[in-house]
Amino acid sequence: MEGTGQKLSKLVGDAYRPDIEVEAAPHGLRVYALRRLTDEVRHVRITNLVFPNAFVVPFGNSKVFIQWHVPVDDEHHYWYMIFYDFAEPTDKATLLAQRLREVSLPDYRPLRNRSNNWGYDPGEQRDLTYTGMGLDINVHDQWAVESMGPIQDRTTERLGVSDRAVTANRRLLLRAIDAFEQGGAVPARPVDATDAALLTGPLAVDTVAPADGWEDAWRRREAERRARSPWAKP
Structure with a gap:
């Protein structure tokens, strides 16, 4: 992680309760x-919900990925990944090969799934990984979601402080459903090609910033990153 001399995984692992x-x-x-590294320094990670079904997530100092979940029916959806790098050209061939190794063709269904317990290996869990499901974090996320079943009973949940984003998302969704049922406009942002060309963001940043003034510091880091980028310059 830039400015710390440590890998992002270690920073996050040491400060596991942001x-x-x-x-x-x-x-x-x-x-x-927000993770407290010292009294003077914070690790600041900013992710985004593009309502209602996309997530924009920072990945280190220069990379960002987007997960776009498109419903197929009440129990299934397609998952699209969009990846970009502010600093270096993206190795499309390598990324594609990595993803294709994890799915069947031509339907793009995950090879690790409920039928094979998501590839769980107790020997691997004992000797190598915490989950025993390989090194692909996408599989870990997939297991966490799919293992609850196609439709979860949310009435029995007990959400806490760390679930603030979950509760905020659900409030948005419930308000949107109510507005639609009452004949209101769907809360989306349709734009034509001209307006779309002027849009940037949302800003997804993973950085280290002063404890005092981190709210402004991360925006400056984002502006600096774009100014240095060969393709994202203003």
């Missing part, structure tokens, strides 16, 4: 995960 803050944004929600 403070979570959520704020409304034109695109949906902006979520802050």
Whole structure:
């Protein structure tokens, strides 16, 4: 992680209980995960909900990925990944090969799934990984979602402070459903090609910032990153 001399995974692992803050944004929600590294320094990670079904997530100092979940029916959806790098050209061939190794063709269904317990190996869990499901974090996320069943009973949940983004997302969704049922406009942001060309963001940042003034510091880091980028310059 830039400015610390440590890998991001170690920073996150050592400070595994971040403070979570959520704020409304034109695109949906902006979520802050704040980790105290010292009295003077914070690790600031900003992810986004593009309401209602996309997530924009920082990946290190220069990379960002987007997960776009498109419903197929009440129990299934397609998952699209969009990846970009502010600093270096993206190795499309390698990324594609990595993803194709994990799915069957031509239907793109995950090879690790409920039928094979998501590839769980107790020997691997004992000797290599915490989950025993390989090194692909996408499989871990898939297991966490799918293992609950196609439709979960949310009435028995007991959400806490760390679930602020979950509750904020659900409030948005419930308000949108109510508005639609009452004949209101769907809360989306349709734009034509001209307007779309002027849009940037949402801003997804993973950085280290001063404890005092981190709210402004991360925006400066984002502006600096774009100014240095060969393709994202203003």
